[in-house]
Amino acid sequence: MSEHSDFDAGSYVGEDRVPGEPLPEQRSVKEEVRGYVLGLVIALALTAASFWAVSSHEIYRQGAAVALLVLAVAQMGIHLVFFLHITTSPDNANNALALAFGVLIVCLVVFGSLWVMQHLNHNMVSMGTLMQMQR
């Protein structure tokens, strides 16, 4: 049994990949350029959609902020896949896991801060009331 066939079940033998590195199956430059162009086109479309969501009144106005958040997350995903080449392939597991942990911390920091500060604001005596109490 050759060294090669021992380990090629569902994995790429000894070819761990990192973000930015081409796919293990040899892709031609043409295909790689096509990948970047596709990423650029999708990213531009999502950017245009974001600007459109603000300027047009087609979107239900109360939902515009949520629409922008969704479009932003979608575009970040496109950048990760097409430009940084973070995928879920077996040889990319370490990078994807680190990303998942990073996303967890980012969510904790952002939503945790908003949550705590909102409650603090809610429970705090307003400046106007404070002035009256001191009088």
Add this chain to the structure above:
Amino acid sequence: MSTTAVGYAHDPDFGRPESVHGQASGHGARGPAPKRTVVGYGFWIFLLSDVIMFSAFFAAYAVLFKSTAGGPNAHELFDLRNTAIETGCLLTSSFTCGMASLAVGQRSQKWTQIALLITGLLGFTFLALEFHEFSGLVARGAGPGRSAFLSAFFTLVGCHGAHVGAGLLWLGTMMAQFYAKGFRQDIRHRFLCFSLFWHALDIIWVAIFSLVYLVGTLPPELLP
């Protein structure tokens, strides 16, 4: 020992150095990962920590968004035309940076230098536009000292701008290194880190233009 061998007979890793010695080598079944993988992984960890730092600035901005101290709010200040041009510059520069990494893969000095030069010019245009915007805000009396909202805004967007500035310096040294030393392996590893850095900056800018500029220009009564 023989029973252990039977128990592991189905394990494709059996017979590798790890199993033979009965203890972990720390290198996994396939031996140590290639240097390029380790370099990219380490830099990816750094980028994630950088993103976490930005998330703290985003949180501060979101918390202080309404603390305008009677000064101008986001709806009155932001100019979307400028933001759109900045976004186009940075997005295109991310694309040309990808083209540069393909050119490096092809060992083409000419196309590497051309793609990196375009990347750098677009990045410089971005910085110039941002500087123009900032100086305009300061001239209108809406500098970072005006209100907590503007302090958070200048910190967040300025920190991204500082990263782009550092990226431009790095890009210049990469062009010089490719020119002077050719496509040596260690220099290609540095370039891998640079391209990851540049793409990550674009991802952070996506969050800034969507959640700071576009959400900021929505009428205040629409925001939670």
